[in-house]
Amino acid sequence: MHEQTACMSRLRTSDVVIAGGGIIGLSLGLELLQRGLSVVVLERDQAMQSASWAAGGMLAARDPENSPALLPLSLHSLALYPAYLDRVRTLSDQPVPIRTRRTLQQVRPSYSAGADVTFDDAKKWVPGLPETDGKFVWLEEDSFDPRDLCRALPMAFLAEKGILLEKTPVLGVECSSSAVVVETTREQIHAATFVNCRGAWAGDMHFGGIPVEPVKGQMVTVALAAERLRCVLRTPKFYAIPRGDGRVAIGATIEQAGFDANVHEQYIAAILHTAAEFIPEVEHASRLESWTGFRPGTPDDLPILGAADASNCWHATGHYRNGILLAPATARVMAQLIFGETPDLPLKVFSPARFPLKTALDACSSVSYSAR
Ligand SMILES: Cc1cc2nc3c(=O)[nH]c(=O)nc-3n(C[C@H](O)[C@H](O)[C@H](O)COP(=O)(O)OP(=O)(O)OC[C@H]3O[C@@H](n4cnc5c(N)ncnc54)[C@H](O)[C@@H]3O)c2cc1C
Known part of the structure; x- marks a missing residue:
């Protein structure tokens, strides 16, 4: 059980609330903690036990099956990987060997x-x-066993004083230009920023209608x-x-x-x-x-990274077959966006706005995938 603080009151405040305790949510959380923000990660079940646990662990930036549009972000992530793993290993004191x-x-x-x-x-x-x-x-191309990271990453996040609430599904988010209020099964959390990192489940709530399947x-x-x-x-x-x-x-x-x-x-x-x-x-x-x-699949096999329709809400999801590879770069560019900085790479190709709401909903029912 990773919960760090027992909640005495029913109201919690935090700079950032992240929904989803997979590699994307926790890696972004770690990045934001290291920039000095307070971060709560809400995980419906247990952290790092969904796609991030099931993955092969290949950092397959040059897999010929990948969309060419993914290559710059993939190469950026590869460049960040050694420092990312060192940080996780040091904070968690757990091995994550390259295999x-x-x-x-x-x-x-x-x-x-x-x-x-x-x-x-x-x-x-x-x-x-x-x-x-x-x-x-x-x-x-390196590979590691994701099970090693599943042990280490939540420990690294907690070591940086992140708050990880497991068995705590997000039920809804109310957004305004000044703040967000996140409803969970246990408590309400007031925050400046909300990030949707719910992997394959990221499209199932009504703030943006993103087509994740x-x-x-x-x-x-x-x-x-x-x-x-x-x-x-x-x-x-x-x-x-x-x-x-x-x-x-x-x-x-x-x-x-x-x-x-x-x-x-x-x-x-x-x-x-x-x-x-x-x-x-x-x-x-x-x-x-x-x-x-x-x-987490999308109609064009590319992740969805950027501002949601609602104020102060962001999406970081849809990483399909490459979420392990793309976690360090996703954490970095999302932190840059949240801080209002120019991201290291142009992110237009990953913008949630590339799926107009109606098209997004249509695409959900017609998305198709070819076998490797
Ligand atoms: C078989 C397989 C092999 C793969 N191999 C590779 C590989 O070799 N290399 C690679 O780079 N990628 C690989 N991937 C892809 C990679 O695993 C995913 O892209 C990545 O794990 C996605 O991470 P995530 O954090 O977005 O999602 P997840 O790890 O699925 O995390 C999302 C979390 O959100 C939680 N959640 C959902 N709804 C709510 C809610 N309402 N409230 C709170 N929490 C919620 C879920 O419980 C879950 O823990 C593979 C995937 C699979 C399935």
Whole structure:
């Protein structure tokens, strides 16, 4: 239980209230605390137990499946990552080790980013790799186990004197030009600023009508010999992420299935079958864990970062498949916006205003996604 202060009165005040205790809400909260603001993060359930827990942990800035419009923010986030992780590790006194340093990415023959890999070199890293139509490139790309961050990030936030109220859903927000009043199941909070960081749930309340929809992912971890795979292997159909200790996380489905949290055996079997075409031992490997998570999807696969329709309210959500990668840059540019500073990067492409209200609501019902 991360709650830090027992609330004696029913009214609390804070500079900023953030709804959603995932990587986006807590990373932004940490950034704002370090700029001297008081911050309350309200989490409906338990912090870092939704998409941020379910993720693979790849910092996949150059994944060819990403929208090109995402690259500048992705590269900015990569540049901020070492300092971000150091800060979290130092404040929490918890390890968050980098588990892999490079990704063997299968691409179409015309793809030009990354360093080409000869088939013989690729086989040194992934023995048994079959000859395929596509070519492989090396991407200099780190990964870590999000479960490490799930332990460390809430502790870092608390160490900076943030207030994290778990089991405390936001029920509504009243906004005026001078303040916001946030209603929760437990108490009312008066603040200068409210930020909607509710991941896949961010579109379900009536301040802005942003088109965020859950995009379900199912993943599985298997046990392989620790040295069997020494880099991330990613193809358009699956990825395998070794944790360095014999665990290999394999994913992921991309499904429009609402908030169905069930693991479906036939999907897990299909992922494993595809992975076994590249890593034959996967077929008979012990399964350690399988799970689901809900990516916050948007109609154009880009995050929604910026001012909401209502005064003093902001959105930082819709990070779809890249919220782990994008957390440090999101925290930084959102803090800059909230402080009225010019953000490090132009953010127009991520503006909530790119979805006019009616269009946004229409898009909610017609959003479609292609499989990796
Ligand atoms: C299978 C899978 C694999 C992925 N792999 C990667 C990867 O390798 N690399 C990468 O960069 N990204 C990856 N992602 C994407 C990444 O996990 C997400 O983009 C990121 O975690 C989103 O973070 P978030 O904080 O916005 O959402 P979340 O982590 O979902 O947090 C949102 C929080 O808001 C809370 N909430 C909702 N409603 C309310 C309310 N009314 N009041 C209070 N709290 C509320 C929820 O309980 C939740 O804890 C993956 C996602 C999935 C599902």
